[in-house]
Amino acid sequence: AQSVTQLDSHVSVSEGTPVLLRCNYSSSYSPSLFWYVQHPNKGLQLLLKYTSAATLVKGINGFEAEFKKSETSFHLTKPSAHMSDAAEYFCVVSDVRTYKYIFGTGTRLKVLA
Amino acid sequence: EPEVTQTPSHQVTQMGQEVILRCVPISNHLYFYWYRQILGQKVEFLVSFYNNEISEKSEIFDDQFSVERPDGSNFTLKIRSTKLEDSAMYFCASSEPFRDEQYFGPGTRLTVT
Numbered sequence: 001a002q003s004v005t006q007l008d009s010h011v012s013v014s015e016g017t018p019v020l021l022r023c024n025y026s027s028s029y030s031p032s033l034f035w036y037v038q039h040p041n042k043g044l045q046l047l048l049k050y051t052s053a054a055t056l057v058k059g060i061n062g063f064e065a066e067f068k069k070s071e072t073s074f075h076l077t078k079p080s081a082h083m084s085d086a087a088e089y090f091c092v093v094s095d096v097r098t099y100k101y102i103f104g105t106g107t108r109l110k111v112l113a
Numbered sequence: 114e115p116e117v118t119q120t121p122s123h124q125v126t127q128m129g130q131e132v133i134l135r136c137v138p139i140s141n142h143l144y145f146y147w148y149r150q151i152l153g154q155k156v157e158f159l160v161s162f163y164n165n166e167i168s169e170k171s172e173i174f175d176d177q178f179s180v181e182r183p184d185g186s187n188f189t190l191k192i193r194s195t196k197l198e199d200s201a202m203y204f205c206a207s208s209e210p211f212r213d214e215q216y217f218g219p220g221t222r223l224t225v226t
Contacts (some may be wrong), residue, residue, distance in 0.1 A: 011142065032213045043219035044156070044204065051213070090156065094213040098169045101206075101215060103156040 002027045005073075006093045006104035014112045019063075019078040021107045023091030028071065029041045032094040033074045035065055039046075039087045047089075050074060061085070115139045119205050119217035125224045126195055134190045134221045136205030146150045146206040146215060147180065149173070156204065161186065195225045 009020040025031055036049040048059025055067045065076045074091060091104040118137045126132050138145050147159040156163050161168040177193045188207075192199055202222050206215040 034214075036217075044217040046214065046216075051215060098161060099208065099213050099215075100146065100158045100161055100169060101148070101156075102158070103148075105155045 002029075002031065002093045002095060002102055004033075004093045004102060004104040006107050007104065008107050010108050010110065011111040012112060013054050013081045015083055016080050019076070019085065019109065021089050021093070021109065023076065023104060024072050024073075025074055025091075025093050027093060027096075029096045031096070033040045033065075034092040035059065035063070035074075035076050036090045036092060036108040037087050037088065038106075044090070047076070055099065068104045081109075081111045083111050084112065085109060114118050117205055117207055117216050119203075119218035119220060119221050122219065123222045123224070126226065128197060128225055129194050132192050132223065133194075134203050134205075136188045136190075136218055138205065138207030139216055140150075140186070141209065142216070143210045144168075144208045144215075145182070146208075147183055147190045148204045148206065148222075149201040150204065151158075151198075151201045154203035159190075159203075165196070167214055173188075192223075195223075197225050199223060200225045 003026045005024045017110050031049040036044045048057045049065050050057050050067045058064045063078050088106045092101045120135045145162040148156050150156045160174045179191045181189050184212045202220045205218040205219045208215045
């Protein structure tokens with residue numbers, strides 16, 4: 001069975017400092033992995049996706065993620081946090097057979113002024 | 114840019130009542146999904162739908178739930194007899210055939226009193 005584990009439920013950073021949100025995956029197959037962001041009272045917005053083309057994936061708003069098979073990780077990073085980045089972030093794996101999404105438990109990012 | 118829409122944005126209902134949540138997927142998409150997010154918990158898969166039938170359903174999707182595509186544009190989730198524990202945010206998503214990237218609607222917050 002496929003799964004993702006988000007290692008931190010809450011992360012706090014100061015504005016202008018780097019962001020690291022950690023995600024580990026489990027999959028018997030080459031996975032399709034995604035990061036989604038959910039701002040308060042908003043829907044889920046796709047930040048980026050990995051589908052085996054390149055291990056370093058660039059997304060919107062300056063976010064990127066690196067797929068590391070040896071570490072079964074897909075961590076999300078951003079060089080410099082902005083106040084508007086404060087939100088809940090979900091790591092997601094897509095079931096290879098049915099395409100349904102399996103969500104991680106989410107990481108709430110707080111950005112301090 | 115095309116987007117998934119959902120109505121209503123917020124629905125309040127009494128326990129035991131029937132509710133219908135509506136979604137309009139992106140027009141050329143053929144795979145449709147419902148997910149739910151109970152407050153403070155992770156997003157959970159409910160059901161996927163393709164070619165006018167259910168492709169997969171989770172354990173949550175019991176006999177009180179049903180889905181329908183009544184016309185060429187709408188995709189609905191019906192809960193026949195709501196329970197307090199059905200209170201959650203319900204997200205609709207759609208995707209192109211054989212593509213694993215899903216596009217989410219803004220969600221319907223269902224409150225059962």
